Amino acid sequence: MMNEGSELSVTIAQIVQRLKGTHLHSQLEKQAKECLHRPEIRLESIKEDVRKFLRATGWERKLQNAVYRELHILPPSGHPEAPLEHTKEPLAYMRKAQASWEKRILKSLNSMCTELGVPLARKRPVLEQKELTSKWNEMGADEPDLSKFRPVYAPKDFLEVLINLKNPNHDHSDGLTARSHWGLIPISLSVRDVPQLREAYPELSLSCSQLGIDDHAHVPPDLFESEHIRIGKKVVDEQDSAAAQQYSRQGSPTGLRAQLWALILNITNDPEDVAHYEQLKAAVIHHDLLVDNLIYKDVKLTASNDDYYFVFEDVLYQVLLCFSRDTAVLEHFSYNSATPPKSYIQGKTGEEEFAVVYPPNVPLLPCQMGIVCRLGVIPFHGFSMYVAPLCFLYNEPCKLYSVFREMYVRYFFRLHSISSSPSGIVSLCLQFERLLQIHLPQLFFHLQEIMAQPLRIAFKWMVRAFSGYLSTDQLLLLWDRILGYDSLELVAVLAAAVFAFRAENLMEVTSLASAEAVLADLSTLKVMPLLQIFLFANVI
Amino acid sequence: MSKSKTGGYKGPYGYQKRKDGEGRSCVRYKCSLMNTVLDVLHQRPGWVEVKEDGEWDFNWCDVGWLRENFDHSYMEEHVRICHFRNHYELTRKNLMVKNLKRYRKTVEREAGRLEAVKCDFFPLTFVLPSEYHLFVEDFKRSPGSTWIMKPVARSQGKGIFLFRKLKDIMEWKKDCTRSDEQRDEAQVESYVVQSYIENPYLIHGRKFDLRVYILVTSYLPLKAWLYRDGFARFSNTRFSLRTIDDQYVHLTNVAVQKTAPVYNPEKGCKWQMQQLRRYLTAKHGTYVVEELFKDIDNIFIRSLQSVQKVIINDKHCFELYGYDILLDQDLKPWLIEVNASPSLTASNQDDYEMKYSLIEDTLHIVDMEGRLTGKEKRVGGFDLMWNDGPVFRENAGLETLGSPFQTANTHLGGVNDRKKQLRQLLKPFPGQKKV
Numbered sequence: 001m002m003n004e005g006s007e008l009s010v011t012i013a014q015i016v017q018r019l020k021g022t023h024l025h026s027q028l029e030k031q032a033k034e035c036l037h038r039p040e041i042r043l044e045s046i047k048e049d050v051r052k053f054l055r056a057t058g059w060e061r062k063l064q065n066a067v068y069r070e071l072h073i074l075p076p077s078g079h080p081e082a083p084l085e086h087t088k089e090p091l092a093y094m095r096k097a098q099a100s101w102e103k104r105i106l107k108s109l110n111s112m113c114t115e116l117g118v119p120l121a122r123k124r125p126v127l128e129q130k131e132l133t134s135k136w137n138e139m140g141a142d143e144p145d146l147s148k149f150r151p152v153y154a155p156k157d158f159l160e161v162l163i164n165l166k167n168p169n170h171d172h173s174d175g176l177t178a179r180s181h182w183g184l185i186p187i188s189l190s191v192r193d194v195p196q197l198r199e200a201y202p203e204l205s206l207s208c209s210q211l212g213i214d215d216h217a218h219v220p221p222d223l224f225e226s227e228h229i230r231i232g233k234k235v236v237d238e239q240d241s242a243a244a245q246q247y248s249r250q251g252s253p254t255g256l257r258a259q260l261w262a263l264i265l266n267i268t269n270d271p272e273d274v275a276h277y278e279q280l281k282a283a284v285i286h287h288d289l290l291v292d293n294l295i296y297k298d299v300k301l302t303a304s305n306d307d308y309y310f311v312f313e314d315v316l317y318q319v320l321l322c323f324s325r326d327t328a329v330l331e332h333f334s335y336n337s338a339t340p341p342k343s344y345i346q347g348k349t350g351e352e353e354f355a356v357v358y359p360p361n362v363p364l365l366p367c368q369m370g371i372v373c374r375l376g377v378i379p380f381h382g383f384s385m386y387v388a389p390l391c392f393l394y395n396e397p398c399k400l401y402s403v404f405r406e407m408y409v410r411y412f413f414r415l416h417s418i419s420s421s422p423s424g425i426v427s428l429c430l431q432f433e434r435l436l437q438i439h440l441p442q443l444f445f446h447l448q449e450i451m452a453q454p455l456r457i458a459f460k461w462m463v464r465a466f467s468g469y470l471s472t473d474q475l476l477l478l479w480d481r482i483l484g485y486d487s488l489e490l491v492a493v494l495a496a497a498v499f500a501f502r503a504e505n506l507m508e509v510t511s512l513a514s515a516e517a518v519l520a521d522l523s524t525l526k527v528m529p530l531l532q533i534f535l536f537a538n539v540i
Numbered sequence: 541m542s543k544s545k546t547g548g549y550k551g552p553y554g555y556q557k558r559k560d561g562e563g564r565s566c567v568r569y570k571c572s573l574m575n576t577v578l579d580v581l582h583q584r585p586g587w588v589e590v591k592e593d594g595e596w597d598f599n600w601c602d603v604g605w606l607r608e609n610f611d612h613s614y615m616e617e618h619v620r621i622c623h624f625r626n627h628y629e630l631t632r633k634n635l636m637v638k639n640l641k642r643y644r645k646t647v648e649r650e651a652g653r654l655e656a657v658k659c660d661f662f663p664l665t666f667v668l669p670s671e672y673h674l675f676v677e678d679f680k681r682s683p684g685s686t687w688i689m690k691p692v693a694r695s696q697g698k699g700i701f702l703f704r705k706l707k708d709i710m711e712w713k714k715d716c717t718r719s720d721e722q723r724d725e726a727q728v729e730s731y732v733v734q735s736y737i738e739n740p741y742l743i744h745g746r747k748f749d750l751r752v753y754i755l756v757t758s759y760l761p762l763k764a765w766l767y768r769d770g771f772a773r774f775s776n777t778r779f780s781l782r783t784i785d786d787q788y789v790h791l792t793n794v795a796v797q798k799t800a801p802v803y804n805p806e807k808g809c810k811w812q813m814q815q816l817r818r819y820l821t822a823k824h825g826t827y828v829v830e831e832l833f834k835d836i837d838n839i840f841i842r843s844l845q846s847v848q849k850v851i852i853n854d855k856h857c858f859e860l861y862g863y864d865i866l867l868d869q870d871l872k873p874w875l876i877e878v879n880a881s882p883s884l885t886a887s888n889q890d891d892y893e894m895k896y897s898l899i900e901d902t903l904h905i906v907d908m909e910g911r912l913t914g915k916e917k918r919v920g921g922f923d924l925m926w927n928d929g930p931v932f933r934e935n936a937g938l939e940t941l942g943s944p945f946q947t948a949n950t951h952l953g954g955v956n957d958r959k960k961q962l963r964q965l966l967k968p969f970p971g972q973k974k975v
Binding site for chain 2: 137138141217229253254255256257258307308310311312313314315391392393395472473
């Protein structure tokens with residue numbers, strides 16, 4: 001067992017390693033060098049004086065924010081002898097399940113590629129490149145024929161995989177019991193119950209004011225809203241990541257949200273971020289990926305059909321096409337349960353060879369025309385909805401891209417990969433079921449009886465973190481808290497709260513279809529009251 | 541029906557209000573529209589449709605009927621009709637321009653230049669052919685800029701085109717004299733030419749305009765209500781000035797209309813006003829957006845003031861206007877048009893509910909049933925914006941009493957919890973038991 005001291009120094013070493021060579025590092029060095037000319041810097045106390053200077057000019061804060069960000073994405077520390085894979089995902093059967101799921105996806109993609117005769121990757125002829133460059137800002141104007149492409153998988157396919165997870169350590173010898181078949185998720189993970197949630201989310205309690213409740217039209221703004229906005233402005237002025245995160249637990253005011261989220265996610269829009277985005281854009285212009293068609297299709301089917309997100313169609317393409325080529329996203333897999341491989345893609349002639357790395361993840365598989373590759377984030381049906389709400393906050397594609405990527409790397413990826421993380425979709429599903437079983441056992445039993453397992457309905461909400469199901473302003477209030485608490489747990493709690501809210505109607509339905517109908521329209525729901533009542537107003 | 545001659549509180553229209561608890565329990569109405577309006581009227585308790593020649597208490601007519609019949613109809617005191625006799629002073633582009641220009645001059649003379657600047661919310665406009673030479677002067681002063689030609693009396697989209705060169709109007713003039721379209725009585729003044737707003741506010745490349753609803757129940761004194769709901773209508777195509785270059789010319793070219801960067805209400809989709817307001821607030825902050833909406837309020841009030849003395853005031857009349865507002869990149873709002881008969885046909889379920897509520901609240905304000913006291917500042921989704929003077933919100937704090945910084949009583953794009961408000965406000969319909 002490592003003691004805390006050495007654990008800390010390992011962490012520090014890791015963070016220093018990661019921040020070395022970044023734009024921030026060079027800026028800090030530059031600032032430190034230049035400040036030496038200043039009169040207040042004395043030779044005998046040079047260290048303290050430089051530090052003081054960096055603090056006064058806000059550079060120390062920027063460094064703090066960067067360190068804070070690194071802490072967020074650092075994998076949990078494990079035994080020094082353990083392979084990286086094991087620290088990413090300690091449960092072997094989870095690792096296996098994720099690997100085989102990815103294999104399945106890749107296989108499906110490959111067979112689509114064979115069936116349709118479309119290559120996985122293809123270099124664009126110069127004329128096509130020119131054309132794409134000129135219509136970069138209006139890619140949505142095209143209406144390409146996408147009828148032959150189908151999404152590689154939909155959330156319900158993924159649910160089937162989760163339902164069939166098997167923990168080899170689990171003793172099934174007592175056969176079918178009421179307990180073993182109470183819910184759909186067959187494995188046990190530690191999930192929090194309501195008393196524990198109350199302790200974890202004190203800012204949502206009845207005695208605590210927040211946006212989404214206490215900014216209602218009939219509540220005088222003097223009671224909470226005005227003061228909260230004033231504090232928010234201060235937080236933004238201070239440029240403090242950690243403070244912004246804490247602040248966001250009570251909600252972000254509409255006028256400050258974009259800045260607050262950027263602060264929490266430490267999106268600095270450095271020249272290196274801009275350059276990175278331009279590079280990705282160049283990659284999009286340069287070659288065409290099969291995955292691009294899936295992206296087009298997904299945007300056309302989901303966001304473009306939405307009453308509010310249709311306006312953002314063009315920028316969604318800009319973000320998602322770049323995202324599928326972003327190898328820096330790979331590094332998040334260093335704490336995802338999957339192992340990224342390397343890959344090459346050959347051109348049709350076999351002569352051109354270019355290393356296009358599909359976001360990684362999957363073992364190599366040969367496919368048509370001798371192309372070997374591995375694929376990374378394969379968009380499933382509804383993927384574009386992760387980005388759509390962000391378009392409401394950010395206008396420039398580069399910034400929007402950075403925000404989305406960071407959110408994906410911190411949260412969204414957990415919603416569609418198999419892991420034991422408390423924010424992972426498996427835990428969320430389990431937690432949802434447990435909450436209903438404990439607090440609404442009659443409802444759970446009833447729905448199960450009529451073959452309308454609650455998880456089958458709630459799953460699609462959770463996989464998308466409710467995007468596209470709630471009205472935008474409510475969704476943003478929910479995502480405020482996801483960022484504030486750095487956890488997706490509230491997604492599961494909200495799903496349970498929605499069932500609790502409509503329990504009366506659900507008790508009267510007699511089929512899955514009617515249960516779906518009762519829960520079809522969530523656009524009128526107010527998220528914060530639902531969460532608050534479920535967590536703090538229910539009798540335990 | 542007996543009229544109460546003793547005492548009795550005089551309602552907002554000056555007719556003898558019934559005693560408390562009694563109201564006009566049966567309202568006979570006529571309606572020339574076959575859409576949402578008819579549904580609302582059908583479903584209103586105690587309202588009965590009358591046949592062709594029957595006597596009516598309420599008429600939701602179209603402007604054509606008004607033109608032919610208004611002058612020949614005798615209306616009893618309590619009767620209500622949904623248009624003012626000469627509404628076109630506000631809603632026909634050439635007359636609106638004339639009235640606005642005259643109003644601006646008056647303001648400048650009486651209150652000075654700074655105040656007059658607040659009237660600069662409509663783009664530079666000239667009426668053709670009477671102001672042709674004035675137009676040419678201005679045209680020459682700003683070479684290369686784009687102008688838009690609009691027919692005065694036709695509904696939006698039809699007959700509109702853009703141009704940059706004078707010779708294009710010459711050709712158009714020639715075409716015009718040959719065509720059959722000139723059977724309009726006002727053919728002499730049938731077009732306006734307006735400076736085209738080349739830098740509209742875009743949301744991800746798309747142009748949009750705002751549709752806002754204003755209800756006027758009296759011009760002298762001016763009493764106007766603003767509806768909280770409304771929408772932003774997006775065009776289907778991405779905005780680009782390039783399309784003007786390619787296609788700016790001939791009236792006869794039908795393709796021009798389809799791809800013109802002129803908003804076409806048929807195409808594209810809508811955002812509710814609340815959504816737009818939130819989007820703008822997220823992007824620009826609360827203060828900027830509040831200022832923007834104040835500027836928009838300014839447009840409504842001043843445009844109504846400009847025709848206040850011209851419109852024939854009539855206690856029988858009320859009118860629901862549809863204002864079209866365009867924002868430019870500097871977040872300045874521009875008045876494009878005022879419609880006396882805004883479309884009340886719904887495009888989908890949400891739209892239907894919104895228009896249904898709009899009409900229902902209009903009828904609540906018209907108050908055939910005599911349920912209001914006349915002191916209300918809010919009825920359902922309508923907020924009283926002007927009542928012979930600005931109307932301010934209820935101010936909770938003592939500090940705001942007498943302060944020059946009172947907030948206007950408008951909530952465009954705000955929360956519209958009309959059902960709740962109506963429950964608290966209205967007594968049940970006469971004849972109905974209290975719920």
